[in-house]
Amino acid sequence: MVKRMLNHQPSLDRVFHALADPTRRAIVERLALGQAPVSELAKPLTMSLAAVVQHIQILEQSGLVVTHKAGRVRTCRIEPRTLQAVETWIAQRRGLWERRLDRLGELLAEPAPATEAAKDTP
């Protein structure tokens, strides 16, 4: 039986999926200001507590949020390394594309419409 797997290498699938929901982003934004218990995260949200808990579980499975239960209170906080992993993935793709633009090969390869080539566009 799997009781608790501490083995959560953040898959991009899960992380992006977690961030795709506005409620979960609102939770992340709140947690960016500091850790908070579940019931406080639920306060501004117009849904049942159980629903909020489900969102938090998704955030936790994605590795974006870490929680710790003390007594009857579960405290949530952000895991910045997961956030950083996403940031890095995006930055790398954007960097690739922009370095590609420096080469200028492909854009100039598109066929010009047969009339005379006017290079200057005023």
Place this chain on the structure above:
Amino acid sequence: MVKRMLNHQPSLDRVFHALADPTRRAIVERLALGQAPVSELAKPLTMSLAAVVQHIQILEQSGLVVTHKAGRVRTCRIEPRTLQAVETWIAQRRGLWERRLDRLGELLAEPAPATEAAKDTP
């Protein structure tokens, strides 16, 4: 009935959702190397062409990809500004959290760091 709430930026919903699918990320990774027509994007993928087109539509609606049809060929390319917008959102949240941690350490160490007048007037 659709119960939605708390809409910050509707585009973030779509962008994160678009990136949450491995097929769509594979398309983005391919496009990071340079623009490509739909059928070339479909080549390595093990699904019908229609399915790939649907993925591309989602990427386009999210603003991550821009397409242009010439003759019978639709060419796709990355829109780096959308990628950058996501990067910025994440970096801001991570920055908030980390600054928060710094503050906490300082506040526990010293009573009050005097708020100096910043002279940023460029």
Place this chain on the structure above:
DNA sequence: CCGACACTCAAGTAAATTCTTGACTGTTCT
């Protein structure tokens, strides 16, 4: 001890997502 509190679990539902197939449109090649 008792009740309020802070979740927790399970089951069910409406809507969204992902992918398929089959028919169809518009282009290019020969």
Place this chain on the structure above:
DNA sequence: AGAACAGTCAAGAATTTACTTGAGTGTCGG
């Protein structure tokens, strides 16, 4: 002109998601 190519459109099936309600568990304050 006809065949092949590149994509488009629509309808439908299997699965997943985002909630709900109702009942239960463990913890703290008085």
